[in-house]
Amino acid sequence: DADVTQTPRNRITKTGKRIMLECSQTKGHDRMYWYRQDPGLGLRLIYYSFDVKDINKGEISDGYSVSRQAQAKFSLSLESAIPNQTALYFCATSEGDTQYFGPGTRLTVL
Amino acid sequence: GQNIDQPTEMTATEGAIVQINCTYQTSGFNGLFWYQQHAGEAPTFLSYNVLDGLEEKGRFSSFLSRSKGYSYLLLKELQMKDSASYLCAVGSDGGATNKLIFGTGTLLAVQP
Numbered sequence: 001d002a003d004v005t006q007t008p009r010n011r012i013t014k015t016g017k018r019i020m021l022e023c024s025q026t027k028g029h030d031r032m033y034w035y036r037q038d039p040g041l042g043l044r045l046i047y048y049s050f051d052v053k054d055i056n057k058g059e060i061s062d063g064y065s066v067s068r069q070a071q072a073k074f075s076l077s078l079e080s081a082i083p084n085q086t087a088l089y090f091c092a093t094s095e096g097d098t099q100y101f102g103p104g105t106r107l108t109v110l
Numbered sequence: 111g112q113n114i115d116q117p118t119e120m121t122a123t124e125g126a127i128v129q130i131n132c133t134y135q136t137s138g139f140n141g142l143f144w145y146q147q148h149a150g151e152a153p154t155f156l157s158y159n160v161l162d163g164l165e166e167k168g169r170f171s172s173f174l175s176r177s178k179g180y181s182y183l184l185l186k187e188l189q190m191k192d193s194a195s196y197l198c199a200v201g202s203d204g205g206a207t208n209k210l211i212f213g214t215g216t217l218l219a220v221q222p
Contacts, residue, residue: 040214041214042197042212042213042214042215043153043197043199043210043212044212045209045210045211048209058209088150090152090153097141097143097158097160097201098143098155098158099143099155099210100155101152101153101154102152103151103152104150104151104152106150
């Protein structure tokens with residue numbers, strides 16, 4: 001079984017809809033992250049969390065919100081999706097120096 | 111500001127050696143990471159350098175010069191499966207925050 005899982009893997013939605021992307025991990029790590037990846041722009045940090053009570057904005061948090069429901073779960077929400085949020089979204093966890101990435105969610109906003 | 115530069119694309123031949131360079135300018139430094147990412151898949155960790163010098167792991171080696179803000183990833187005995195994007199990332203915060211700033215990646219094509 002994968003250590004970091006993301007659901008859904010693919011999603012197509014319309015402008016203005018609320019979307020939630022979920023991430024679960026079995027690695028027992030306290031630190032979790034959400035990134036988006038766009039062609040030519042690389043991975044950019046949206047939000048990160050060091051434990052259940054600690055949530056921090058990354059470099060591109062506008063238009064997104066997160067919830068850390070438990071140590072193992074970290075959800076990303078788009079309250080009102082817009083087309084330029086079309087991207088590949090990755091969740092990651094870390095303990096020590098290395099980050100471990102989930103398989104990604106490909107989101108398309110029409 | 112925060113800036114990480116690496117070439118956009120490289121091509122190499124199966125069995126050869128290729129060096130992928132990365133230069134960085136960040137407000138802090140907490141280590142330099144290399145990740146491999148196959149198309150449509152998650153990045154996977156390759157190497158980590160926090161001190162100057164060369165770290166070797168099988169066919170892959172990574173070098174760091176902190177004074178020059180420079181790193182490279184060396185891939186030896188290239189195989190077709192090495193065709194992927196290689197991401198350079200810098201841990202920019204002090205302590206153990208693990209915030210990473212990524213470069214845009216170098217797409218390596220290995221040809222027969």
